[in-house]
Amino acid sequence: MPKQTSLPADSELLALQTQFTQHLRNPDTYPVPKGLDERRVGIYSELIFQNISGLMSEFFPVLKQMLNENDWGQLIREFFINWRAETPYFPRLAEEFLSFLMSRPGTNHEPEYLLPLAHYEWLELYLFIHEAELPGLPLDLEILRSAPLKLSDLAVPAAYQFPVHQIRAGWEQQQASTYLLVFRDSSDSVRFFELTPLAYELLAAMTESEQGIIAVDWLKEKASQLGQDETGFVNFGLDLLQQFNQESLIYVEASE
Amino acid sequence: MASQLSEAAPDGIDFLEVAPENWIGLGGRFAKQLRAISERTPLITHGLSLSIGGPAPLDEDLVYAIKAFMADHNASIYSEHLSYSNDGGQLYDLLPMPFTDEAVTYTAERVKRVQDILGQRMALENVSYYTTPKRQLSEIEFINQVVSAADCDLLLDVNNVYVNSINHNYEPMDFIRAMPADRISYLHIAGHYYEDDGLIVDTHGADIIDPVWDLLEQTYALIGNKPTLLERDFNIPHIDTIMLELNQIRGYQGANAKTDLVAS
Numbered sequence: 130m131p132k133q134t135s136l137p138a139d140s141e142l143l144a145l146q147t148q149f150t151q152h153l154r155n156p157d158t159y160p161v162p163k164g165l166d167e168r169r170v171g172i173y174s175e176l177i178f179q180n181i182s183g184l185m186s187e188f189f190p191v192l193k194q195m196l197n198e199n200d201w202g203q204l205i206r207e208f209f210i211n212w213r214a215e216t217p218y219f220p221r222l223a224e225e226f227l228s229f230l231m232s233r234p235g236t237n238h239e240p241e242y243l244l245p246l247a248h249y250e251w252l253e254l255y256l257f258i259h260e261a262e263l264p265g266l267p268l269d270l271e272i273l274r275s276a277p278l279k280l281s282d283l284a285v286p287a288a289y290q291f292p293v294h295q296i297r298a299g300w301e302q303q304q305a306s307t308y309l310l311v312f313r314d315s316s317d318s319v320r321f322f323e324l325t326p327l328a329y330e331l332l333a334a335m336t337e338s339e340q341g342i343i344a345v346d347w348l349k350e351k352a353s354q355l356g357q358d359e360t361g362f363v364n365f366g367l368d369l370l371q372q373f374n375q376e377s378l379i380y381v382e383a384s385e
Numbered sequence: 386m387a388s389q390l391s392e393a394a395p396d397g398i399d400f401l402e403v404a405p406e407n408w409i410g411l412g413g414r415f416a417k418q419l420r421a422i423s424e425r426t427p428l429i430t431h432g433l434s435l436s437i438g439g440p441a442p443l444d445e446d447l448v449y450a451i452k453a454f455m456a457d458h459n460a461s462i463y464s465e466h467l468s469y470s471n472d473g474g475q476l477y478d479l480l481p482m483p484f485t486d487e488a489v490t491y492t493a494e495r496v497k498r499v500q501d502i503l504g505q506r507m508a509l510e511n512v513s514y515y516t517t518p519k520r521q522l523s524e525i526e527f528i529n530q531v532v533s534a535a536d537c538d539l540l541l542d543v544n545n546v547y548v549n550s551i552n553h554n555y556e557p558m559d560f561i562r563a564m565p566a567d568r569i570s571y572l573h574i575a576g577h578y579y580e581d582d583g584l585i586v587d588t589h590g591a592d593i594i595d596p597v598w599d600l601l602e603q604t605y606a607l608i609g610n611k612p613t614l615l616e617r618d619f620n621i622p623h624i625d626t627i628m629l630e631l632n633q634i635r636g637y638q639g640a641n642a643k644t645d646l647v648a649s
Binding site for chain 2: 134135136140141142143145146147148149150151153154162165166168169170172173176177180181184209212213214215216217218219220221222257258259260261262313317318
């Protein structure tokens with residue numbers, strides 16, 4: 130027998146294992162493999178389904194709560210049928226599930242806020258387990274005014290068409306443009322600030338910029354675009370940034 | 386569990402077992418708790434996702450990551466299940482190997498590759514299983530041949546032997562007597578959940594039952610005291626309750642043994 134760590138296409142082992150998992154993934158299309166006891170195979174079907182359903186309801190507790198039992202079960206079944214999860218790491222399964230949700234067309238009886246809510250719940254977990262640490266102490270006010278500012282990897286500005294942070298049982302579905310800064314604080318808890326569209330725009334610019342944004346310049350330009358009083362506008366913007374700065378979410382790239 | 390253990394280290398825990406796939410790449414609060422634990426208590430690693438007998442290519446990136454994780458936390462042992470979980474996508478559960486010559490050769494080659502990367506032996510665990518796609522060999526032959534061909538260690542899960550002995554109708558001590566004693570590096574013991582109609586499903590979510598305690602005692606008598614890990618993955622009770630079970634293990638082992646606890 131050849132010595133190898135992968136299986137040739139005509140391998141009996143490959144066929145046996147594939148028939149088994151095809152049935153577990155999609156029992157309606159693939160019958161129980163010949164010669165195997167339906168009830169015993171059924172234990173595996175039940176185990177893999179309950180395991181993933183349980184993990185996903187830990188990662189997406191609100192989504193689980195908002196969907197009815199049938200729709201939730203249908204999502205988990207579809208995940209097995211249509212998705213091939215790659216990550217060996219359990220906490221990264223939330224990301225696999227979100228990617229799966231984003232890859233599918235959806236059905237018209239599912240709530241419209243399904244994807245935004247799933248994204249928000251994923252983002253909370255993403256930040257909770259992120260390997261980055263906060264940059265350190267808040268910046269001096271003078272630096273906040275003059276230096277090119279960047280946003281910590283532990284703070285993510287996010288825009289949604291639904292108030293995802295307010296969704297809970299009994300919530301009446303209502304669209305509303307929603308801007309949040311979701312972040313992990315110095316005690317490793319995940320929190321959020323609600324943002325105005327303008328604050329979102331500034332923070333998004335800080336996130337996207339390689340070299341950082343000089344806030345005063347950005348605010349002055351914005352004021353003139355909007356025909357606003359420059360001084361008042363800049364002061365308002367800096368006060369807002371100071372709020373995030375107090376949480377150590379803003380930093381300046383160390384110079385060479 | 387991690388938060389209970391990172392705040393207070395009870396006396397009487399000699400080592401803890403973690404699933405590396407729950408911890409690799411993790412930052413934040415959980416990472417700090419794990420660090421606090423591993424600075425004080427020796428860790429061993431027990432993998433979940435390698436799919437050592439599975440049809441998908443061996444995930445060498447995972448093996449390298451586990452090696453780095455072990456070095457980082459000074460963990461001594463790496464064990465995995467003699468099972469598979471990946472058919473080109475992860476199913477995140479322990480599926481039953483066909484007991485065939487091809488599966489022996491294939492799995493053993495993959496174990497050898499893992500051991501080459503790690504620079505140390507790994508241990509394979511006898512899993513609980515409810516059916517197998519093909520029985521060319523007996524379970525006893527299958528396990529012995531893989532361990533021998535791969536030149537690896539065996540993690541003997543006493544609870545799984547008990548569960549399988551009910552589900553496949555054999556005498557559990559006959560099975561344990563047929564295991565390669567010189568390859569057994571440590572033991573697992575756990576509670577389980579009973580399903581009706583004569584089949585038991587393994588969950589690691591309940592207290593250990595008397596027949597499993599008896600089996601553990603007989604195992605020590607047969608192969609001597611081995612480091613023993615109490616597995617508890619769900620319905621985790623207060624640490625005091627777990628310590629009672631650890632003390633019972635210690636009671637069986639006598640004065641000079643090692644007892645332990647899982648933190649998945």
